[in-house]
Amino acid sequence: MSTARSRTRIQARNRARILEAALDVFSEAGLRGATLDRIASAAGLSKPNLLYYFRSKEEIHRTLINALLDSWLEPLRALNPEGEPVEEILAYVLRKLEMARTMPRESRLFANEILHGAPHVGDIIEGPLKELVDEKAALIARWAEAGRIAQVNGHHLIFSIWATTQHYADFDVQVRGILGSRDDAHFSEAARFLTHLYRRALTPEPC
Known part of the structure; x- marks a missing residue:
């Protein structure tokens, strides 16, 4: 049970990191200029890790x-x-x-x-x-x-x-x-x- 809660906290934290990073990227580059690679880099995550949480930019x-x-x-x-x-x-x-x-x-x-x-x-x-x-x-x-x-x-x-x-x-x-x-x-x-x-x-x- 503790492991499941820990996993949920990590997932919530990673989603928040991705959204925070994406806000920076989108506000600067817009949707067309933003890339998943740039968002993942800003979030400190790999692109495959990002795609675990979101299917697309x-x-x-x-x-x-x-x-x-x-x-x-x-x-x-x-x-x-x-x-x-x-x-x-x-x-x-x-x-x-x-x-x-x-x-x-x-x-x-x-x-x-x-x-x-x-x-x-x-x-x-x-x-x-x-x-x-x-x-x-x-x-x-x-x-x-x-x-x-x-x-x-x-x-x-x-x-x-x-x-x-x-x-x-x-x-x-x-x-x-x-x-x-x-x-x-x-x-x-x-x-x-x-x-x-x-x-x-x-x-x-x-x-």
């Missing part, structure tokens, strides 16, 4: 994408209909910016998938993701109609939040190169800027 990629999507959608799910609208949206902006800081590889993995036509997540984009975005866009529309935020299009507001936050992950090299940033201090500056930007855009004009 596509299977590894799908596993990563599927795991990513749940955490990717959580910040939007957390938009609370009972909260104060401007503060709820600002909190969403900051949650997305924090994900760009702490999960840059995951952001680039998802961006690469989209840039290549979303072959593995097209059904999710047109299914659960669309349903969630439509739901939250409708909530934003209700807030606007009630005069609790400025008149904005909910879908395009969400798209703009994705653009202004995920940029810091997807174009990290460009951002750091232009700012001369050697640490993450620019994320604090970005948080202040985006909070000011969206607060002004969302606050209704006084009557």
